Amino acid sequence: MPSLHASPLAPDGTSVPSNPSAQLGSAAALASGTRLGSASLSTSTTHCFHCGQPLGRDVTPLVADIGGQRRTFCCGGCQALAQTLYSAGFGHLYSDVTRFARPIDAQARREAEPVWAAYDTPELRNQFVRELGDGRAEITLAPENIRCAACAWLIEQHLGQLDGVESAVANVATRRVVVRWQENKQGVAGLLSTLADIGYQAWPFEVSRGDQHDRRERRGLLMRMAVAMLGMMQVMMYAWPLYTHEATIDPGQLQLMRWASFALTIPVVLYSASPIFAGAWRSLRQRHMGMDVPVAIGVLAGFFASAVATVRGVGEVYFDSVTMFVAFLLLARYLELRVRQASRSGAEMLARQLPATCERLVETSGVGERIPVARLNAGDRIRVKAGEIMPADGVVVAGVSEIDESMLTGEARPVKRAIGDTVLAGCFNAASPLEVSVRRIGAQTRLAEIVAVLDRALADKPRLAQLADRVAGWFVATLLILAAITGLVWAIWIDPSRALLVTVAVLVVSCPCALSLATPAALAAAGAALSRRGVLLTRAHTLEALSGVTDIMLDKTGTLTEGRFALVSTEIAGNLDAPTCQSLAAAMERGGEHPIARALVEAAADHAERLVAELHNTPGQGLQANVDGRLMRLGRREFVAELAPAAADIRRSGDRFPGATEVWLGDANGPLACFQLADVERPQTAELLASLTRLGVRCHLVSGDQPAAVRWWADRFGIETAVGAVTPEGKRDYVANLQQQGAVVLAVGDGINDAPVLAQAQVSIAIGSGAPLAQAGADAVLTHGGVGEIANAIAVARKTRRVVRQNLGWAFFYNVVAIPLAATGLVTAWMAGIGMSVSSLLVVGNAWRLLRAAAAPARES
Template sequence: MSSPATIPSASLLALHAASAAPAANAGAATAGAQLACFHCGLPVTQAEPLAAELDGARRVFCCGGCQALAQTLHAAGFAHLYGDEARFARPIDDAARREAEPIWAAYDTPELRTQFVRPLDNGRAEITLAPENIRCAACAWLIEQHLARQPGVESAVANVATRRVVVRWREGTQSVAGLLAALAGIGYMAWPFEVSRTDQQDRRARRGLLMRMAVAMLGMMQVMMYAWPIYTHEATIDPGQLQLMRWASFALTLPVVLYSASPIFAGAWRSLRQRHMGMDVPVAIGVGAGFIASALATVRGIGEVYFDSVTMFVAFLLLARYLELRVRQASRSGAEMLARQLPATCERLAGVGATGERIPVARLRQDDLIRVKAGEIVPADGTVVAGVSELDESMLTGESRPVRRSAGDTVLAGCFNTASPLELRVSRVGAGTRLAEIVAVLDRALAEKPRLATLADRVAGWFVATLLVLAALTGLVWGLWIDPSRALLVTIAVLVVSCPCALSLATPAALAAAGAALSRRGVLLTRGHALETLARVTDVVLDKTGTLTEGRFAVAAVQPLADLDTAQCLALAAAMERGGEHPIARALLAAVPDGGGHAVAVTGIRNVPGQGLEATVDGRRLRLGRLDFARGLVGGGSSVPVPAVAGPAHPGATVVWLAAQDGVLASFVLADVERAQTSALLARLGALGVRCHLVSGDNAAAVRWWAEHFGIGHAAGEVTPEGKRDYVARLQQGGAVVLAVGDGINDAPVLAQAQVSIAIGSGAPLAQAGADAVLTHGGIDEIATALAVSRKARRVVRQNLGWSFFYNVVAIPLAATGLVTAWMAGIGMSLSSLLVVANAWRLLRAGRKTV
């Protein structure tokens, strides 16, 4: 059976000629299936065309080359390339090409070439491309062959597994746009791919550890092949053969110790130089002692060898460390992933509705006008000036559902535009965007080490020191009184069987996984102690305005007083307030579905400060505002009934009146409204057994009303920022562990006083928030998620520490009495570390489902 790599170059040229056939020929080919070449689609003009049986059907061809290539591809297992959706080497259509060409050209600008093109020696360059539709080895083969024929290209390597293509070419002979256009010419839309520094480091660490583990595993299996006959039939083996197997085991163990175990020895050396007993110290001593003793016994020809124990221990230890590395990388806060959300290019406009030019995002400046099409990512913070769409903000806020954005709304860099084009006025770029603030907050949190992790490291240090003393005493006792021939083996078993790794991993692995889970839910931990303190919270002190409520006016009730219905009254009021920035104006405009009654004509607007508005709407003179102001327009000074405010008593509500010359038309009750998630938050906090307190600077009557509305038993109103701090201090004097929730600025004193605090991220720049954690969106029910995840993390830490303690208490005495051999100790120690890491890994699932 032929493989794709063996297809003749002449047939390849025929393939390219066929794939580049004019559209007219392709159209003619589809006129009748019996007259079209199965491979290239060109018309079949022969009276007796060439034919072949493929997949049980008769196929016709225009020439022998197409027939031979089609048969070869089918024989190689690539028949699927002839499907309607995967026609081999079909170029992209002209419309898609015209749209993509300006973007391709932008990648040749100095800013983006520096970002994506890697300079090499002798005037060469390299770039990694990411084609969108690589499916199999045939695709990779075609891409490599086609790019290699482009001017100046020295090599092209396509990887099906990673869907990446690495191209090297001579500078000055080829452009990035030319490479992208060449791929588009054979049906593969591709874009430059930037491997971030963190990705490179992670990949390098994983690859290095995998290589060391592979060498150790291979060495372990080979050494066990020689060790097993010695264990079972040592007495029957010729001494010369026995010595030969020992030398073979030595040769196989040598790369395991020198290469696979080198990070262990390096870590132990660093610990000793810093006068710190790290977890690598006993491991390195055990591995080194076992190998040296075995090597001496091999050279001398007498004594026990432990090559099987050494290789097995190193192999299983590296396996545990590899899984721990994967957990640590999966638990990363997501800052790098967030930072890579921004696109490389964007479309800058000369004016609203004008045509744009494709530029690098690095050239954007404040007040630039840009267009973000559906399917694109917003490159900078800005305000919508034209268009209506829905944005996916899940990467920034954790909100899973797309959010509607229209003219006047703010959009954030990193959001995905799902529906239709938007034109934006850029407000913040680069380091000033909210995305950059989130990254800065996460970096600050990562720079701090939790107290629990610090304590665990200190305990592990003392544990290692104690272990070394125990190992020395064990070796001394066995060497002087019990069995000198087994002293070394038992000492190695004591060093190996202990698990300082599990002890040191117990806390940081769990905290890292929990922190990652919360960041995915929009709760960013900005202080190292936040998670462990959240687990101990007994009381939650909540602000009202901006926390439990939206902190803005909304229309709570409309009462028509004439012949107009509710919708007509709202439309008239919104028409008068169109374009207004006052909170009342925004509330009335938001209450009208079409955004403000654009169908009516408004003239002669007069604004009376402190009173209201007067205007002519569709030829009718109206007033909107205070009761006495609106009633002043009514002829004859008619008495106006005062409607009941929404609810039996709603302190803090504002009533706005709409009147015409023939009478009062309606009243509008405007009041603060609760957040959509407030009820869910309070219910979940109650289920967690946490006491809630509503403490606000609003008037006492309003706070009492809201407390009764929410079902909160402890409330205080008209409290100054200092008074809030004193309120928290009194709770703490009674033994409470307090979580304070506020907007990060007005509530600075109370956030600082509480043992742990969460700031609502929408209330202040994240980098300036002084809280221990920041909620990046308005879904305040995630505060309860933070408490639940922190408590689960505490349980996992206790489980890990308990297991580590139990394991060491049982395993070390067994090893010291000689009941556990070195290879058993290696397996036990590795499995103990694996159990700790796997238990912590469970916390990552909290970021994907409700806890």
């Protein structure tokens, strides 16, 4: 995935508007030569009509009739291109309306200039500019609308004329421009401004270290594979006549073809197969039989035996088998590498979401200044415009907007954020500008915590993967013994001339790669799929444990419910209707930070402005205020009753919601309404419980709330087993009792007061809104409130277990069948190479399916 700096968004997340004509201009940059975009240049004799370059005094210009007018050109290329465009009917592209490479509009430039200047600050120069020594520097720029070779030529020409610029190389394929210049003569802002002068909005592009390593690894393997493929095809051209018409070919010609095959095989062995030899050498130095050992022995044995036969002019040559084997093996490894890189946790992708700059508001004047994010401090006030990325964690202090938090939580729909709400670094502001008070920056942000959790999970190696590695090691050792025995048997008793070829086939046909890849490829793919859905695996054993879950212990508050007050019932006791009573209560509570206050304000359907005066708070009792000229009280029953002594004995007539908190509203005439506030279930609770039932997992609701309330909630959820008034230690004992009965328990909680039970269970999931992720002791963290993903995680874990079993079963079956066939001489070396490569590809391809985890879990065994 390219960096954010390469996208249509600026590195600070700003979507800077571009001149439409400039965008259209670059799209057809066959005519993009003009640099200044003024109509006067069209008829000027001092500048080239096509490219706009000034005509020097020592240059003899070319003149041609274009569109019925006399035009001047700097060279034959510009003249020919202009004539071609006009003859093809594209002369309108030179008109002033659609003139290419015109500067960006003034408004876009004013917005971009502070950002350009920020890139010359020390913090951002260190991030994007590479020092070359002797006062020279290099930077990679990403123009937004570079589309063809003419665009690249124009950019190179324009940047090359700047003072101090030594070189500018534009690559159309990657849409990158690499510039080298003298630092004392030019700045980054000058380069960006110059590109804007010709209509290209550009930003510094930073390739992360991980991306650089991945690209080098892919490029190196791809080059080696290309050499091996070419060598294989060329060698097969010489090998085919030997197989089909050897008896009719002159001996001298046969020897010549052998020498040609030998010469073509040398680069394949020395260059293409070098990673195989390096891996085998590392294994031998560490006294470990890795999968590269038999492969390297087979390649070397086949090559040197063929080389000896070629030099002596007597014997069989196997250059075709050697090159084919190396080519197909590298193909399998290349595809495996792409899967491995695609299924990584995404930690670097998350980390790159932070912008490079942000707009900080000056405290005294409120004026915004563009600064590097590295200069932010807790307590700073920043403005985040629509289309920008949040640079830090903070609290909204002005504005209302919708925030896309999908990169952190997996929730695809934007969520509303208003004054008092928390916003997180790395999230996208999708709607309106916000002013945010910074709370946490850098390594303290939630984004950094997620990255740390993912890195911790990647550092561990699952038990299944460790077991597979040990099995593969023993397998390789056994294989070497079998190959040696096979070679001796063929050399002594069967056919000495085929002994080497059969031995090489035995070494090559085996597939320790499939054994070693079977487990880690599946686990990596499943982990990546779950992380994209907001389930972060923090321990290596999590998937293995989840696949065997038989019982799940759920907490109520904060897990099945949202852990916040909500209005669940309004009972009318006076002459006003429910909406009016709710509006009066909301007016009295507006601005309050208590959970009850927020619940009443959120529940009010009528938010009409009411005159609230003489507001007085009696701690532990409630509020008294004059609302629209009417003295009212809101709070406990006794407190409200004091305002109307004649109606002091106020009672409720309806049913009480279990565990609900009652809030009364009344005036001097008596009670008006009774509000019941209680916890509410999460939107996905029903989906979670239904999915767990389909998966055959037994649910246990264990909570510290009163038994009656817990039983009411259990009946509502359809959970048979429910226990209330349980302490954290009691929850741990409950899980231990289940484990003694043979159950594999998954515990779900908020990660703080449920720490004992999370530690006791075989596997645990913490709701991410609870404890800070870096401190959560759970085996997995759900980064959002979509508890339905808990059942999905179990389903994916079971599917992963099934895929691992399929991979191991296939690897075992393949080796059991293929090795005896090779030992009996029925499988040649080139067939063995194809078989081994296909076996590895099947294993990796099967694991790749896990990257597309099912949205809804089905019943799986």
